[in-house]
Amino acid sequence: MRILSILTLALIITAPACAQEDLPKAQADRMESRIQELSQYGRNADGGVDRVAYSQADIEGRAYVIQLMKGQGLDVRIDSAGNIIGRRAGSDPSLKPVMFGSHTDSVPGGGNYDGDVGVMAALEAIDLLNEAGITTRHPLDVVSFSNEEGGLVGSLAMTGHFKPGALSVVNASGLSIAEGIDAIGGDHTRLNDARVKPEDLTAFIEVHIEQGGILDEEGLEIGVVEGIVGIDWWDVTIEGFANHAGTTPMNKRRDAMLAAARLTVAINEVATGMEGRQVATVGRIRAEPGAPNVIPGRVVMSLEIRDLDKDKMNRTFAAIQARASEIAKASDTAITFDYVDVASVPTPTDPRMRAIIAKAAENAGLTYQFMPSGAGHDAQDMATITPTGMIFVPSRDGVSHSPNEFTSPQAMANGADVLLRTILAVDQEGL
């Protein structure tokens, strides 16, 4: 395969560089057939996949990706964190690689597009370059990150932010992260070797399904991601007084459930009452003692706030706290907010990358919109070390992490077209 790679290189060096408008278009059929092939690995009865990182299905899906990369003449390696990196050489040895890709592991009961589309778009871009006989100045690194769904493990290791304490966490594969990294060809004892320094990369680009319904609903083809939102998370405890639901008159109750309900309504009012795209969610709730015939004395519920702007997040929380104080006073309960330290700060994408992606979409004749990513991605880690851009394609009804995920072949091809044009713009014009 190494020989083939050099051979391919020799052939394409002789080809002239194309202007962007002359570039071949991504082949929707080819991308769809690869997505279908990949979806065989871990396929479940619902038509989705159980391809949890480190599982046999994950190992088989990764083998398929490696096989495709090698077929394209890429020089493939697995780093110590289990990330698959396929390199296409550039013409200027002094330049550092442009990296692009996503992941192929899934959540339990996942679908066939989250992550997969980004890897297949990266491979499609390589095919298009190969077919057009284009050699870029920069080396190109196609990456398929390891264990994205289990906590961005591969990209955290690559950027030096992986916390070794997490190595013992066991996921649905039955393996710990340490065992899993070793099972997919990495080496958890040498995670530092996976680290890539800022000076070793030119840029990072990720194509991903939107996971929201905005593009789908508004009939837009491309989302130019402004950044990955920050997440703050609290456990909110409402302390009232548990009492008999039959013998305690309504006006003598200190009902933690009622106060929690008022707070949930207030959280929604605060989040929707301010300008902007901030979101606030109560996703989990537990009432104690939790019997139909007992007024709850204690309710614990989650509060999650996300936005691209940390100040906006802080203001949203402050407004919620103020409402909580009023509710606690009126209902004779105590409301406390305990910050859960698994939060993440907002990560803007590189403004130059956004402009390049928007222009690439225009050049490809596609409609687009600037938008935040409400979900976390490997790109948020990569943004800490290199100029990073993200390209969204529509996901039907915004569904993700579900067998019902669907992105059309043409929508995937649109993503690959924008990716290819973005790569070439970075390669030829710089940032």
Added chain:
Amino acid sequence: MRILSILTLALIITAPACAQEDLPKAQADRMESRIQELSQYGRNADGGVDRVAYSQADIEGRAYVIQLMKGQGLDVRIDSAGNIIGRRAGSDPSLKPVMFGSHTDSVPGGGNYDGDVGVMAALEAIDLLNEAGITTRHPLDVVSFSNEEGGLVGSLAMTGHFKPGALSVVNASGLSIAEGIDAIGGDHTRLNDARVKPEDLTAFIEVHIEQGGILDEEGLEIGVVEGIVGIDWWDVTIEGFANHAGTTPMNKRRDAMLAAARLTVAINEVATGMEGRQVATVGRIRAEPGAPNVIPGRVVMSLEIRDLDKDKMNRTFAAIQARASEIAKASDTAITFDYVDVASVPTPTDPRMRAIIAKAAENAGLTYQFMPSGAGHDAQDMATITPTGMIFVPSRDGVSHSPNEFTSPQAMANGADVLLRTILAVDQEGL
């Protein structure tokens, strides 16, 4: 003991009947020392009791009650449902017994007053009659019902309403109801033998702690119970659409949690917005999938409505349903109410008994108030076969089913004084 009983009887037949104002007063010290003795059986580290029906502690507590009854000269038997019945003979063989009592089993982690006070007040009334040398015309039956906390087993059996399907239910004692009944001296294969027909009883009277905070808060000594409230219970399901809490804008959510919160607030507004003492409670809630980062697609919560008036209960529910329809429409969710068939209908006490109890409280120089019982009691079963009255004494802060239950010795004695005067009024004046 039988000899002693006849001897006592012989002595008191010669004594004149007292006018109510001349009656001796209940001895608070004696009642308190008996409560303390009883609380040894099943005592737990919190100062309360674990005296769950059929447990060793329950068996020991019952033995103590039987010993007290025998010491008073009562003719003691255990019926096939495990109810302990101690009879004091009357002077008129044609009259049917007046029955009074309560229960001594507790919930797990229970206190020292719920049920116990009613049994000790009944025994105190017997002591007072013995000491005053009064023989009633009617026989008197002191009853300690079996397994009240586990579903009114003893009184349901006595009134012919026990459903044999429940015999296999296992409680915290580790025994099924069938095994438990046999363990305490009953015979689950002959439950019908425990049945008492309407023509076999004159009346039933139960003294009990209030289990609400009304008497305690208002400084009243006696509650004249108007009836035991009915209970209706629904599982309420709110169906929205589970979605990513980061990628789904606030205005595109179908948030089942938010709709559940609005409904919980509306339930409170309906229950407090109508005249009357109806109560409505959301005690249990489950959100699915129940993660901080997922908008709940489904919430199931309980709704319980109680009142003395079934019409009022129906109107309360209808108003809640109307609010639910509005909320479902506004939030693009579906809200359904599934009736849970463990409900009970309101059970009024006998109006004549209420008047007699109120007069008895006046004669004893005690303050009183008419009030519903929000909790269930053996009296609600007995009311289906015989004129029934209930006498409440204050419970500090309305606490029950807790080691923190407390009723003062004098409050217990007040209950015994009213009980004795009620028994004598029924005995001498009829209903």
